[in-house]
Amino acid sequence: MSIEFPSFSNVFWLDAAQPLHEYPALDGPLSVDVAIIGGGMAGLHCAWYLRNRGLRVALFEGSRIGTQATGRSTAKITSQHGLCYQTITQKFGADHAALHAHHNQMAVQHIRQIAQSIGPAAAHEVRDAYVYATTDEEVEQLEREAAAARQAGIKAEIVDQVPLPLKALGALRFPAQGQFDPFGYLQGLADLISEKIQIFEESRKRCRAHTLAG
Ligand SMILES: Cc1cc2nc3c(=O)[nH]c(=O)nc-3n(C[C@H](O)[C@H](O)[C@H](O)COP(=O)(O)OP(=O)(O)OC[C@H]3O[C@@H](n4cnc5c(N)ncnc54)[C@H](O)[C@@H]3O)c2cc1C
Missing domain, CATH: 3.50.50.60 (FAD/NAD(P)-binding domain)
Known part of the structure; x- marks a missing residue:
């Protein structure tokens, strides 16, 4: 195709x-x-x-x-990909979710280092990443994802507010990710x-x- x-x-x-x-x-x-x-x-x-x-x-x-x-x-350069940690844990087990998290976090770090070698053209910034919820059902999904992500080794946390001009009931934050x-x-x-x-x-x-x- x-x-x-x-x-x-x-x-x-x-x-x-x-x-x-x-x-x-x-x-x-x-x-x-x-x-x-x-x-x-x-x-x-x-x-x-x-x-x-x-x-x-x-x-x-x-x-x-x-x-x-x-x-x-x-x-965005993130370990966060929608609600992937619940899915990986359910389908392949907690070990695979941890492996996925580890390699994603390593990639975030490597890209940050390479961006430093490149300099201003890469326009790299360390930023938090968010997935946000607009319904109560989505908030529950985020809570399950937060538990799966933490079990996988990510410092994930649920927050009430998203620093974006949109209405959200809550969000799942992954700290120190990147954009470029x-x-x-x-x-x-x-x-x-x-x-x-x-x-x-x-x-x-x-x-x-x-x-x-x-
Ligand atoms: C709308 C959109 C948004 C996305 N946003 C993000 C994001 O924010 N963060 C993230 O991590 N990922 C994101 N992704 C996914 C991400 O873009 C890709 O996973 C990644 O950039 C793909 O890199 P790549 O090198 O595989 O492909 P590409 O960047 O497409 O590079 C492949 C290259 O191979 C060349 N090529 C193909 N066939 C041949 C051939 N036979 N001979 C010679 N050259 C060839 C193509 O011309 C192309 O330049 C997004 C994807 C989409 C579609």
Whole structure:
């Protein structure tokens, strides 16, 4: 299934962006140890963690770095994903919920550290994350989620008020999460890794043709 994304002009992060850093398209054979396909959050982080491993690594982006799902996201970096801790605990057990919480918290920390290396372009801020309730039934759900999240190791707490201009009966707060400029972050990350890793843009078809050719 292909997804049609809106044009740049409908996306806050892309509209607010500085002129894009351009990378060349692949124009011939290239031999590498690791080929990373995609210049979004997943691909650029793979590149970041591989950059000092003594491998020849190249990253191939079919469009432009950061302009797809990541550059069009809501820009939160959180361990909180709706009411996921109840669901994971019920389906897979408390151990898996704790594992999920631990790795999510580690990712929040790692992204914060990488954002510090990038600097102002990442526009990273430490912020609390909230899921809020507008009915009594939802408040009960939040209380169950708070218990599951705490059991998983998150310092989750129920609060009466949300610092947002909306009417809520209560909210579940996860402290010290993050928000950033996802497009600025990925552009900055690409900039940092480009010293050690070759980056190609507009290289979807060429990349596929080379793969098929073996
Ligand atoms: C509306 C929305 C809001 C979201 N908000 C959040 C949020 O606030 N916080 C959060 O954590 N998550 C959020 N998510 C989820 C999050 O955006 C994604 O999990 C994450 O950004 C995806 O990163 P990615 O690298 O997998 O994908 P992308 O950022 O889309 O990167 C994949 C890249 O691969 C390239 N590509 C694909 N196929 C090929 C190919 N064959 N050859 C070369 N290149 C290729 C694409 O062009 C693209 O640039 C949101 C998602 C949506 C849809």
